[in-house]
Every structure is written in C-alpha cells, then in structure tokens.
Amino acid sequence: MKEKIFSVLQRVGRAFMLPIAILPVAGLLLGIGSSFTNTTTLETYHLMGIMGPGTFMYNILTVMNKCGSIIFDNLPIIFAIGVAIGMAKKEKEVAALAAAIAFLVMHSAIGAMIDVNGGVESLMDGATTSVLGITSLQMGAFGGIIVGLGVAALHNKFYNIQLPSALSFFGGTRFVPIISSLVYVVVGILMFYVWQPIQSGIYALGNLVMTSGYVGTFAYGLIKRLLIPFGLHHVFYLPFWQTAVGGTMTVAGQVVDGAQNIFFAQLADPSTTHFASSATRFFTGEFIVMIFGLPGAAFAMYKAARPEKKKEVGGLLLSSALTSMFTGITEPLEFSFLFVAPVLFGVHAVLTGLAYMIAHILNITVGLTFSGGFIDLFLFGILQGNSKTGWLMIIPVGLVYAVVYYLVFTFLIRKFNLKTPGREADNEETKLYTRADYNKKKAGETKAAGKESTDDELSEMITRGLGGKKNISDVDCCATRLRVTVNNADSVNKDLLKATGAAGVVVKGKGIQVIYGPKVNIIKSNLEEYLVNAPEEFTDSNISDAVDTKSDDVSEKSNTAAETISEDEKSDAVSENVTENDGKVIDTKIICSPISGTAAPIETAPDEAFAGK
Numbered sequence: 001m002k003e004k005i006f007s008v009l010q011r012v013g014r015a016f017m018l019p020i021a022i023l024p025v026a027g028l029l030l031g032i033g034s035s036f037t038n039t040t041t042l043e044t045y046h047l048m049g050i051m052g053p054g055t056f057m058y059n060i061l062t063v064m065n066k067c068g069s070i071i072f073d074n075l076p077i078i079f080a081i082g083v084a085i086g087m088a089k090k091e092k093e094v095a096a097l098a099a100a101i102a103f104l105v106m107h108s109a110i111g112a113m114i115d116v117n118g119g120v121e122s123l124m125d126g127a128t129t130s131v132l133g134i135t136s137l138q139m140g141a142f143g144g145i146i147v148g149l150g151v152a153a154l155h156n157k158f159y160n161i162q163l164p165s166a167l168s169f170f171g172g173t174r175f176v177p178i179i180s181s182l183v184y185v186v187v188g189i190l191m192f193y194v195w196q197p198i199q200s201g202i203y204a205l206g207n208l209v210m211t212s213g214y215v216g217t218f219a220y221g222l223i224k225r226l227l228i229p230f231g232l233h234h235v236f237y238l239p240f241w242q243t244a245v246g247g248t249m250t251v252a253g254q255v256v257d258g259a260q261n262i263f264f265a266q267l268a269d270p271s272t273t274h275f276a277s278s279a280t281r282f283f284t285g286e287f288i289v290m291i292f293g294l295p296g297a298a299f300a301m302y303k304a305a306r307p308e309k310k311k312e313v314g315g316l317l318l319s320s321a322l323t324s325m326f327t328g329i330t331e332p333l334e335f336s337f338l339f340v341a342p343v344l345f346g347v348h349a350v351l352t353g354l355a356y357m358i359a360h361i362l363n364i365t366v367g368l369t370f371s372g373g374f375i376d377l378f379l380f381g382i383l384q385g386n387s388k389t390g391w392l393m394i395i396p397v398g399l400v401y402a403v404v405y406y407l408v409f410t411f412l413i414r415k416f417n418l419k420t421p422g423r424e425a426d427n428e429e430t431k432l433y434t435r436a437d438y439n440k441k442k443a444g445e446t447k448a449a450g451k452e453s454t455d456d457e458l459s460e461m462i463t464r465g466l467g468g469k470k471n472i473s474d475v476d477c478c479a480t481r482l483r484v485t486v487n488n489a490d491s492v493n494k495d496l497l498k499a500t501g502a503a504g505v506v507v508k509g510k511g512i513q514v515i516y517g518p519k520v521n522i523i524k525s526n527l528e529e530y531l532v533n534a535p536e537e538f539t540d541s542n543i544s545d546a547v548d549t550k551s552d553d554v555s556e557k558s559n560t561a562a563e564t565i566s567e568d569e570k571s572d573a574v575s576e577n578v579t580e581n582d583g584k585v586i587d588t589k590i591i592c593s594p595i596s597g598t599a600a601p602i603e604t605a606p607d608e609a610f611a612g613k
Contacts, residue, residue, distance in 0.1 A: 015086025015148070019078045026071035030327070033065025038369050040264050045383065075331075076131065076144035077103050083148025088155050090529055094173040095155040101177050102184040103147045107136040109188025117192075127199050137195045142229060150187065151180050160525045165518075172521035210245060214357050217281045221356030225349040228331070229338055240282050247278050259283070263367035267380070274388050275365035284364045284394075285356030286372025287381070290328045292398030293351060295321040296405035297344075298333055304413045305422025313422035328371025341418035347408055351401070358397060364390045458523070459530035461500045466512065467491030469534045473510070477524040481506075482514040 037058060042048050051057045071078070077100065084099035085092045111134045114120060120128050120135060129138040139146075155176045163171040170178065209216040209223070220240070227233040240246035246259035252269045256262050262279040266272040298321040305313050320332035338345045366381035366389045381391030413420055466472050466484055471492075474485040486492060487510070494505045497514050506513040516523055 015083045015152075018086055019075070019082030022071060022078070026068045026329075029064045030068030030072060030329070032327070032375065033061045033063075033068055034369060036061045037065055040268065040369075044267060045379070074132070075141045076139065079141045079144035080147040080151075083145055084151045084155065087149065087152030088159075091155070091159050091173050091176075091525060094159060094176050095152060098155060098177040098180040099148055099151040102151050102180040103144065104132065104134070105181050106143070106147060106184040106188040106191065107131045107134045109185050110134075110136045110192050113189060113192035123196070124199065127196065137191065138199070139191070139195060140233075143191075145229075146187070146191075147184065150183065151176075154180050154183060160522055162519070162522055168518035171519070172525055174521060209240075210247075214360055217285075217360045218353040218357040220282060220353075221285050222349050222353030225352040228334060229345075237282065246282060249276060249279070260367065263380075267367070267384075272388065275367065275384075277360060277363050277365050280365040280367055281356065281360040283368050283372065284359035284366050285352065286328060286368070287366060287377050287394050288355040288359060288398045288401050289352050290324045290330055290372045291374055291377065291394075292402040293355065293405045294324045294330055294333050294348075296402035297337075297348065297409045298324075300406045300409035300413065301337065301420045301422065304410060304420060309422035316421060324373065326374050328368070328373030328376065330371075337418075337420050341413070341420055343416070344409060344412060344418065344420070347412065348405075351405065351408075355397075355401065359394075362390065362393050362397070364393050366391050366394070456526075456530055458500055459527045460534070461496060462514070462523070462527055463531065463534055464538060465493045465497035465500065465514075467493070468538055469531055469536055472531065475524060475528055475531070477520045480515060480517050480520055482516060482520050482524055482527070484512040484514070486510050486512055 036042070036047075036051060039053075042052055049055075051061070080099045080103040081096045084095040088095035114123070114128065114135060114137075127138060128135055130136075131143075137143075158175050158179055159173050161171055161175050162168070163175070209220045212219060220237075224233050224237050227236050240258070241260040242258040246257075247262060248255060248257050249262045249265075250256070251262065251265035252271070254265065256265045259279040259282045263275060263283070266275050266279075298317040302310060302314055302317050316336065317333070320336060323329050324333050334345065334348070366377060366384075368376040368380060377391065377394070381389045381394070384391075386392045412418060413423070417423075462482075463469060463472070466486055467488060468491070471486050471488055472484060473487055476483045489507055489510050489512070492505075492507060492512055494507070497505045500514075501516065503515040503517065505515070
C-alpha cells in the first residue's frame with residue numbers, strides 16, 4: 001500500500017514539472033517589474049525622474065510586470081492543463097483540451113451557483129475572484145489540480161471507448177471532453193458548498209493569530225505556508241496586510257490600518273527611527289526562508305539525486321533556487337517536492353513558522369512589496385540602514401537556516417527514500433505500460449487480453465500495409481479516414497490495408513488515406529499505441545498468424561456478400577426470364593429520390609477510394 005501511494009505521488013509530482021518549468025522566468029519578470037514600478041519605492045529613492053511613469057525604463061518594467069503576473073494570475077488553468085497532460089497515458093493533447101473545457105465548466109457552474117444563491121454580496125469578503133472573466137470562488141491552483149487529476153482519470157478510462165455504431169463518431173478521444181464537461185458540472189455545484197466552509201475556517205485562524213504574540217507569529221507563518229498549495233494564502237494574509245486585522249497605528253498624525261500600509265507609512269515618514277515589529281512580524285521571516293532556507297533544500301535535493309540525473313535536475317533546482325533568492329517566488333521550488341514528498345513540505349512549513357517567530361523575537365523589521373527575496377531586502381532593509389531594520393541579523397540566522405534545511409532534507413530524503421526530483425527510476429513507467437511485453441506474456445489468457453491481442457494484430461496489419469514502422473512519418477485521422485504520411489509511397493500495400501476492413505485506400509503522393517468509417521479514431525489510438533513498441537522492421541520469421549486470420553475473415557465476409565449478390569442476380573435473371581418468356585409485367589416498383597442528380601456507376605465517383613470498389 002505504501003509503495004502504491006508513493007508511486008501515485010511520484011506520477012503526480014512528475015505531472016507538475018511541466019507547469020512549474022515556466023514559473024522561474026515568470027517570477028523574475030514579476031519580481032523585478034513589480035518592485036521597480038512601485039510609486040512609493042521610486043519616490044523614496046528619488047528615481048521618479050529616471051524610472052517614473054512615462055519614462056522608457058518604466059514602460060519596459062511595466063511590460064515585464066504584466067507578462068510575469070499574467071502567468072501567476074492564471075496558474076489554476078495552467079496547472080489544470082499541465083497536470084492533465086502529465087497524468088494522461090496516451091493522446092495527451094486530448095487530455096489538455098478536455099482539462100481546459102472542464103476548468104471553464106466547473107468555474108461557470110460555481111459562478112451560476114453564486115448568482116442563484118444571492119450573488120457575491122451573500123459571501124464573505126475575499127471569498128470570490130475573477131477566473132478568466134468568470135466570477136467564482138477563490139480556489140487558487142488547487143482548483144486547477146482538482147480539474148487536472150480528475151480529467152486525467154476520465155481520459156485514461158475513456159480515451160479508447162467504443163460506443164454503439166449509431167454513436168460511434170463520439171467514441172474514443174472525442175468522448176473525453178464530453179464526459180469531462182458533464183462530470184465537472186456536478187463537481188462545480190458540489191464545490192460551491194464544500195469550499196465555503198474551508199474559507200470560513202481560514203478567517204477564523206487569522207483572528208486567532210493576532211491575539212497570540214510570538215506563538216501567533218509562528219502560527220501565521222505556518223498557516224500561510226500550508227495554504228500555498230491551495231492558493232488560499234492570499235485569502236489568509238491580505239487581511240493582515242491591508243486591514244485592521246493586521247493592526248492599527250498612528251503615523252505622521254494619520255491613523256493607518258494594515259501591516260503593509262503601516263510599514264509604507266513609516267517608510268515615507270522622515271521621523272521614523274525604527275519600523276514597528278508589530279507590523280513587520282508578518283513579513284520579515286520570509287527573507288530567512290526564501291534567501292537561505294529553500295536554496296539549502298534545493299542543494300540537498302540535488303545532492304540526493306541519482307548521478308545520471310544530476311545534470312538534468314540541476315538546471316531546474318538552480319533556476320528555482322535563484323528565483324526564490326532574488327524575487328521571493330517559492331512555488332517553483334516548493335512544488336518540485338510538495339506532492340512527491342509531502343513530509344518535506346510539512347517540515348518546511350514548520351521551519352517557516354519558526355523563521356517568522358525568530359525574526360519577531362530579534363526585532364528584525366524589514367518590509368516588502370511583493371515577497372521576501374533579495375530585491376525587497378535590498379530596498380527595504382539594506383538601503384534603510386541597520387538601525388531602522390536590524391537587517392544584518394538576517395545573515396547569521398539565514399546561514400544557520402540554510403544548514404538546517406540541507407541537513408533535515410538530506411536525512412528525510414535518504415531515510416524514507418523520498419522520490420524528489422532526480423530520484424525517480426527511469427524504467428518504472430515503461431515497465432508498467434508496455435503493451436507489447438504484456439501481450440507476449442498474457443495473450444489468450446483472459447478475455448481482456450484477447451481483445452488487446454486482437455487490437456494489436458489489426459494494428460500490425462495496418463503497419464505492414466503502410467510499409468512498416470520506419471516508413472510511417474505521421475498518423476492522424478478525420479471523421480472517417482486514417483490519414484498517414486509515409487516516407488515512401490511505393491512501400492504501401494493497398495490490398496493488405498483493404499484486408500484490415502477498410503472501405504477503401506487513397507494514395508496521394510506520400511499522403512495515405514485509409515477509410516474505416518466512424519470507428520477510425522479508435523483504430524488510430526490503437527495504432528499509435530502499437531507503434532511505440534513495434535519492431536523497426538518485419539521479417540518473414542515473425543509474420544503474425546493474425547494477418548492470415550484477418551484476411552480469411554475479410555475474405556469470408558466478402559465471399560458471403562458475393563454469394564448474396566449472386567443469389568440476387570440469379571433472382572433478377574429468373575424474373576427477367578419470366579418477363580421475357582411470358583410477355584407479362586409481373587411487378588412494378590416506383591423509386592423516389594429526395595435529391596436530384598444522375599445515377600451513374602460507382603467507378604465514375606470522384607473519390608478514388610469508392611471508385612476503386
């Protein structure tokens with residue numbers, strides 16, 4: 001059971017690598033852009049003339065800010081699509097489309113439930129947000145993860161489903177977006193009721209933090225970090241930053257509410273001698289973790305990686321660590337171990353809470369605009385002077401934290417064999433999903449195995465008819481035709497392709513069209529799956545008996561049809577003989593056509609496939 005859980009978590013972790021890969025670049029764009037387009041920052045450091053609104057640098061930084069923020073603003077749908085792609089076994093592009101559709105459907109269902117239940121006004125402040133223009137509940141990246149995992153499960157179950165003939169057009173991969181849409185209508189309705197109690201609990205935790213001193217500061221850091229995977233940390237910390245929940249203070253004769261507002265009011269006040277720790281308690285601990293702690297964790301994961309994987313994983317961990325250090329964007333690094341080794345994230349959350357508390361106890365008072373990276377430390381710590389902020393204490397505490405993170409992560413990874421990046425086995429996925437090996441071992445033992453064997457035999461015939469695996473350049477399909485691009489059209493065996501049950505074969509240069517009817521998408525999926533492990537070349541010694549069997553089946557059906565036609569022709573011949581001999585009209589039939597046109601022999605049809613029948 002334990003191994004199965006770890007295996008599933010490992011697959012989920014690998015699925016997160018695709019959307020995570022873009023976050024370091026997005027973090028750099030957002031961190032640099034937001035820090036140097038902040039009006040208060042520019043005014044404080046007298047940069048308005050050089051980098052203020054209207055200047056060339058301001059415009060460039062604004063573009064960087066927008067380009068970075070658009071990625072973080074839409075992380076939910078990015079994760080929905082990325083996780084679906086990563087978890088889908090085959091036809092990944094279909095899973096991506098289905099995930100995007102399901103994501104929109106789910107949030108539309110939630111938005112409709114909000115409208116019919118009194119609107120946004122009936123919900124607590126901060127409970128809703130705009131998701132791609134849809135008013136929905138604030139679910140963050142967790143909403144995308146729910147969609148990605150669910151759609152992947154539906155996709156893996158139904159991507160090769162065969163429906164009755166009348167509905168066969170909607171079978172196979174076309175069925176996945178359909179079933180995903182229907183399922184996530186229900187999921188959206190359920191989430192409207194399930195997610196609100198979760199949000200209410202978050203607000204209750206916030207009130208508890210404010211009344212608990214140092215312990216409250218520890219709880220704040222712990223809770224905020226634990227909410228990162230759910231995207232609910234914004235709901236939790238914003239009241240502390242922007243409202244009276246984070247404190248009230250009179251600065252320069254003005255009453256200011258909210259921890260961040262208090263800090264910036266003091267920053268703009270020339271009489272400030274030391275920033276208030278009652279406000280900065282909600283910020284300063286981040287610098288210890290993001291500049292020192294998490295890079296230590298990244299180094300531990302790099303050292304624990306398998307030797308042959310270190311070069312591959314080193315780039316991801318290095319870019320993620322640098323992003324954390326300079327901009328304070330931690331998601332790229334945290335998501336690299338969150339789902340494959342949740343125990344590490346639990347330890348990380350505890351250490352983060354302790355960092356907040358230690359900074360509070362030591363009266364370190366560095367504020368921030370965006371996150372706890374070096375950029376904000378430089379602007380609001382170093383440039384303000386140690387007397388105002390006590391920023392120098394961050395260095396020794398941070399160095400200790402880097403060592404602690406490295407040692408703790410190294411111990412846990414090796415002790416419990418946690419599958420952090422670079423420790424997964426190369427052949428694990430291959431062994432689990434190799435159809436060729438399975439069929440060789442299990443063919444004929446069960447009904448299911450027999451069906452898979454039949455599918456492979458048909459795919460083998462098609463592959464042979466197309467000139468072998470090496471001759472196939474691209475495989476696709478439309479509503480009724482398997483469309484294949486080959487390297488050499490002369491190697492295509494039209495008779496063998498027709499023996500697979502095709503209604504016709506069209507050869508146009510290197511483009512081959514094999515007409516199967518509405519079931520073609522199933523045939524295409526099976527063919528693509530077969531080609532993964534198909535032999536590069538066929539030899540006479542490994543010719544499958546299935547070719548003869550299939551050919552015999554097709555021939556038998558053809559003979560039966562021919563016999564039927566022969567009987568009809570015989571009947572017509574008898575009728576004609578009777579009419580001619582007796583000179584009497586035996587029967588009269590009136591044939592009506594709903595369209596106008598000319599009845600002509602099929603050989604004159606413009607479609608080469610049908611003309612050749």
